[in-house]
Amino acid sequence: MWRNTSSGWGLVSILLHWLSALAIIALFVLGWWMTGLGYYDSWYNLAPWWHKSVGMLVLFATLARLAWRAVQPTPTAAGTRLERALAHLGHIALYVLMLVVLVSGYLISTADGAGISVFGAFEVPALISHLPDQATVAGTLHWYSALALMLIAAGHALAALKHHWIDRHDVLWRMIDPTRSRRPFGRSTSPTNQGDA
Template structure:
């Protein structure tokens, strides 16, 4: 599998970033839900948020890398049997997820730095607090963070169901391309349909 994308498949860099981010986002959501159940005396009461914040910063860096990599790579062609509304919906969903992740991580940053403390990332480096002192900053950013997290996870679920629908019902190359498979071989061996206008 090539490192860069081609017109018929995603390269291994795009594939690796996509699946790594998917796993981390789901894990971060689960960690966030679990942390809300912890009592003050639980040993994870401090450690859970510290891990959550550190991974959040690394995920933000990975998201920027993904956006940068996407900007310098060609995008594989859509499967020719996709309907116009499916193409449009897929593209809008991708942009929505990028936007949601950026806003979600910004809200997380505002929660973590509301008291003026920097974020220590696994004791490797720190992210300074640049915005603090806003009235009720931690509470407001916390509510926004939670709403965005639920929105992102629901949209990601719809995205995953759509990929499975394309794979098992439409039998097109949509999911296979994100697994690094060459769409040309898939298309050649699948029944063709006329695209809907």
């Protein structure tokens, strides 16, 4: 159940997917909320500390997820050829935007040369700092790429629901139940189209 198969996702991929999704949504909400905090607000320093700490953990999880995906088979995709092509492009966009958001966040925090404390347990060093307008440029990139990520993620979720409720494919169940990776791929009641993810 840990590994992917051509029929479904393994437990490692499923856990990384849902934990990353929840963390990224929480980071977006927290990031939006904390921009309105005043200097004397009790969360003025605490909210960015949480944001940076979780952000670094999500960056590590994303790199691990990409490494795992590189050595694991990708389950067969559902839908028409156009839907499979759009799904492939959508997944690429999601990963690129995740990396842009996370790396730009890192660059904001390390602009002055200080590392990032991750919940006080360890520090991520400032490998890149003191670039011209680093914090400003990275901040702009961070915000707009985060908005784009939320929009693409919403489209991704809607596509999964469309496959589940309209097409009756088991795409959504495969990302919930790792035992699906041991079953034949397709609709819950009849065969479906197959193709590359």
